[in-house]
Amino acid sequence: MTAYLIYRIVSLLYFLVVAAAIIVVILEKRQPVKTMAWTLVLIALPVVGLVLFFFFGQDVRKERRFQRREINMLKRKALSRYLPYDKANVPDGYFRLASFFTLGTYAPPFTLGETELYTGGEDKMIALLRDIAAAREHINIEYFIIEDDAIGRLFRDFLLDAVKRGVRVRLMYDDVGCWSVKNKYFAEMSRGGVMVSNFMPVRFARLTRRVNYRNHRKIAVIDGKVGYIGGMNIAMRYLYGTDGEGWHDLHMRLTGNAVYGLQQTFVTDWYYNSGELIEAGDLYPPSPETEAENRGAVQIVPASPASSQPYIMAGFVWAILNAHHYFYLSTPYLMPTEQVLCALQMAATAGVDVRIMVPRGSEHYWIKVANESYYGDMLKAGVRVYAYGPAFLHSKYFVSDDMLSTVGSTNTDFRSFEEDFEVNAFIYDRPFAERLRSCFERDMLSCEEIDAERWRHRSGLQKVAESFVRIVSPVM
Numbered sequence: 001m002t003a004y005l006i007y008r009i010v011s012l013l014y015f016l017v018v019a020a021a022i023i024v025v026i027l028e029k030r031q032p033v034k035t036m037a038w039t040l041v042l043i044a045l046p047v048v049g050l051v052l053f054f055f056f057g058q059d060v061r062k063e064r065r066f067q068r069r070e071i072n073m074l075k076r077k078a079l080s081r082y083l084p085y086d087k088a089n090v091p092d093g094y095f096r097l098a099s100f101f102t103l104g105t106y107a108p109p110f111t112l113g114e115t116e117l118y119t120g121g122e123d124k125m126i127a128l129l130r131d132i133a134a135a136r137e138h139i140n141i142e143y144f145i146i147e148d149d150a151i152g153r154l155f156r157d158f159l160l161d162a163v164k165r166g167v168r169v170r171l172m173y174d175d176v177g178c179w180s181v182k183n184k185y186f187a188e189m190s191r192g193g194v195m196v197s198n199f200m201p202v203r204f205a206r207l208t209r210r211v212n213y214r215n216h217r218k219i220a221v222i223d224g225k226v227g228y229i230g231g232m233n234i235a236m237r238y239l240y241g242t243d244g245e246g247w248h249d250l251h252m253r254l255t256g257n258a259v260y261g262l263q264q265t266f267v268t269d270w271y272y273n274s275g276e277l278i279e280a281g282d283l284y285p286p287s288p289e290t291e292a293e294n295r296g297a298v299q300i301v302p303a304s305p306a307s308s309q310p311y312i313m314a315g316f317v318w319a320i321l322n323a324h325h326y327f328y329l330s331t332p333y334l335m336p337t338e339q340v341l342c343a344l345q346m347a348a349t350a351g352v353d354v355r356i357m358v359p360r361g362s363e364h365y366w367i368k369v370a371n372e373s374y375y376g377d378m379l380k381a382g383v384r385v386y387a388y389g390p391a392f393l394h395s396k397y398f399v400s401d402d403m404l405s406t407v408g409s410t411n412t413d414f415r416s417f418e419e420d421f422e423v424n425a426f427i428y429d430r431p432f433a434e435r436l437r438s439c440f441e442r443d444m445l446s447c448e449e450i451d452a453e454r455w456r457h458r459s460g461l462q463k464v465a466e467s468f469v470r471i472v473s474p475v476m
Contacts, residue, residue: 087111088297091403091428097318101299101426105311106264112296112429113256113287117407119395119439121239124232124251125151131222131253132158135167137282140221140266142172142199144214144409145233148185155234156189163193168280170194172269174215175201177233197274213305215269216409216420218251219262224285227254227262229300229425230407231396238394245361246391248443250330252407252425254298257287261300265423268302296429303410304421312410312424313417316398317343323400326353328440330395334358334371335413341374345381355384357443359393366469373466379452386447393443399436404428407436 088109090098101107118124132139139162146152159169171189175198178186190196199215220228230251232238241247263283271277303312320327320343327347334356336344348354356378362368378385396412399405408424410416427433 109297110257116253138168144177147235160192227259250395331412333411348382360387360389385450
């Protein structure tokens with residue numbers, strides 16, 4: 001057999017494999033923009049495109065694993081016997097959104113308790129470690145990234161000390177998020193009595209089935225009374241950044257009945273990943289009676305690829321389209337779905353003060369270009385875009401009309417909205433919204449506003465790079 005004939009046979013086989021992959025993408029009835037993006041990747045990037053599709057492109061959300069695990073929704077409802085009838089005050093005009101979350105994700109509104117906002121990693125870690133040290137019954141924690149560095153080892157030691165005091169400690173980490181961490185780090189905790197669960201561990205034989213759907217949540221629950229939610233992971237760079245650039249983020253500590261929502265999310269995730277349903281009686285301790293009048297409400301809203309709808313994305317769209325005066329959004333990754341992009345454009349065109357804050361730089365050049373590829377659409381519609389410069393901006397929140405706000409792990413991109421396991425606190429409260437708006441306005445002082453006229457005159461090379469990255473951004 002000649003070399004030329006072998007080449008022809010290999011080429012034909014490759015063509016058939018690519019054609020089959022494209023047919024699979026089309027038959028799965030994904031969003032048209034994602035279908036076109038994967039088709040382009042498969043055609044325009046020989047071999048590389050097929051490898052990317054093999055690892056990241058297969059849609060397994062409807063496979064039996066996800067169908068079987070959706071029983072967690074039934075288990076979640078069974079947990080309702082622990083939940084009090086909290087008469088949370090959802091403000092007028094927001095009942096539809098609150099009902100949507102309650103009926104769709106079983107995320108009831110709770111009366112808002114005490115809250116603390118942390119924009120720096122040091123303050124957040126000090127508070128978290130202090131609460132871990134004060135734990136008496138149980139600690140339930142799940143993070144996307146936990147690194148074996150100075151902060152990670154301090155965190156490990158505090159958990160091990162808690163076990164020695166008789167505290168039940170459960171820790172869940174994402175396998176892909178912690179790929180660089182050696183097994184001995186978690187093994188040491190396991191030997192010390194910490195119950196450790198590795199979320200959807202990746203093995204090569206099953207790599208394509210699991211690598212694309214990750215647990216991006218960052219929550220902690222201590223004794224069912226104190227909870228944490230936000231964007232900061234457990235690592236030195238979430239305190240100081242990389243290469244001395246600094247890190248700017250947002251995390252929230254909350255108390256009261258809203259902690260039940262975080263506990264509920266952890267219990268469901270633990271069952272989803274390990275098959276063990278935690279039923280300890282102290283998961284949902286009664287909260288002190290508080291006067292609910294003039295107090296806000298909060299819903300802890302989870303979303304995952306197993307959800308019947310992208311609930312958090314839908315919440316973003318609802319909030320944008322129902323904003324009357326302003327909508328301020330902070331995100332490190334600006335690659336919105338068509339629904340979110342259209343909503344932002346509609347709101348700005350209708351006269352709502354829409355402002356978006358993004359990092360001036362990024363961890364990778366292509367992410368920066370992907371963010372910038374959406375600037376033109378935003379600026380044309382009247383959206384004001386701000387590039388934050390003193391540190392890497394990793395904050396994920398929005399605030400609207402001094403009433404509705406959200407803090408959580410969700411980025412404004414395709415992956416967070418559609419493929420990752422995320423959780424956000426949606427808060428209906430004027431004082432809290434005013435605090436969050438103040439954070440945004442204070443950060444604006446450290447930003448450069450993107451000028452629409454100057455942006456139109458950026459280099460041709462920049463425009464070409466944006467055009468290419470924009471096409472493939474739905475698959476990033």
